[in-house]
Structures are given as C-alpha cells and as structure tokens.
Amino acid sequence: MQIFATPKDHRKAKPFHDHVFVFSIVDDHIWFRNYQISVPHNEIDKVDKGGLDKMTLVEVGPRFCLNPIKIFGGSFGGPTLFENPFYVSPNQIRALEKRKKAGKYAKKVKAKVRRKMHEMENTLEPDEFADLWKGED
Missing domain, CATH: 1.20.5 (Single alpha-helices involved in coiled-coils or other helix-helix interfaces)
Structure with a gap:
C-alpha cells in the first residue's frame, strides 16, 4: 500500500479500483503486469454488483521483468536475505x-x-x- 496506493484525499483520486497489478515468479524472474478492469459503459449494459461475467481485464502496461540479484535486510545494506545463484x-x-x-x-x-x-x-x-x-x- 505504501508503494502503489494513491495518497489519501488526493484531489484526482477515484473511490473505486480499476487496475490490477500482477506480480508472478516464473523462470526465477519476477514478472510485472498492469491490467485495467474494463466494463461496458452504455446504459443498457450497466453492470450489477454481482455481474463479474461482463467485466474483462485489459493489459495497459507498463510491463517488465525483474531479475533479482541480491535482496538485503536493510535499505541499501544489511544481511543478505536472498542471493540469485544463476546470475552472471x-x-x-x-x-x-x-x-x-x-x-x-x-x-x-x-x-x-x-x-x-x-x-x-x-x-x-x-x-x-x-x-x-x-x-x-
């Protein structure tokens, strides 16, 4: 929440969630994807609270792949919590x-x-x- 959340009482903040961030670990890399929740916007196809079948996810980016080398216990130092043995x-x-x-x-x-x-x-x-x-x- 500290990294990705909108600041409280921000003037352009909306009271709903329309994005989904996906972090997945595949092939010893961290893959990041950004999706937008898309719903129909005309009056006929108004989505009810339980109408999840009409919602879709659309990838809007940015997307990137992280190859972690080392993860430290502190900000820029401290004990090494993780070290990638495959990194060259x-x-x-x-x-x-x-x-x-x-x-x-x-x-x-x-x-x-x-x-x-x-x-x-x-x-x-x-x-x-x-x-x-x-x-x-």
Whole structure:
C-alpha cells in the first residue's frame, strides 16, 4: 500500500479500483503486469454488483521483468536475505568472451608450430623429375 496506493484525499483520486497489478515468479524472474478492469459503459449494459461475467481485464502496461540479484535486510545494506545463484554479471560474460578470443589465437599459433615441426620431421625428398621439362638454353 505504501508503494502503489494513491495518497489519501488526493484531489484526482477515484473511490473505486480499476487496475490490477500482477506480480508472478516464473523462470526465477519476477514478472510485472498492469491490467485495467474494463466494463461496458452504455446504459443498457450497466453492470450489477454481482455481474463479474461482463467485466474483462485489459493489459495497459507498463510491463517488465525483474531479475533479482541480491535482496538485503536493510535499505541499501544489511544481511543478505536472498542471493540469485544463476546470475552472471556482464563483466564475467565479457571476460569469458575475451578468453575465448585469446584461446582462438593461441590455438592458431600452436597449430602453426605443430605444422613446422611436422615439416621438419617429414622432409620431402628432392624430386628427380623437377628438371625434366626445363628446356636447354
């Protein structure tokens, strides 16, 4: 109520509720949706108190998804109440990508050295037909 309620005696506040906030936990994320309760507005289809079948929910937004990292006992500190074990920081992702690229280069250098060693161990014998087609001048 402290976060989402309209202040008491606010001049534009209405004496009814026309929105529904939905907080759901799916895939270790907190999903937020904002719905408006929609009822017909013409005189013929006036909704009685028990006429819930004519009411519909229309998503009006905003909607967003929260991925909590840590929840503390105080405002900005205190004991850790919750810590997300699946969270990977962007810095760790960047470092991993850098290491992959460095590994790619090291792999190329290693392959080059292996090729040189292979060529040294398996030298080609001189080709006896190399000078066959050279014309005499």
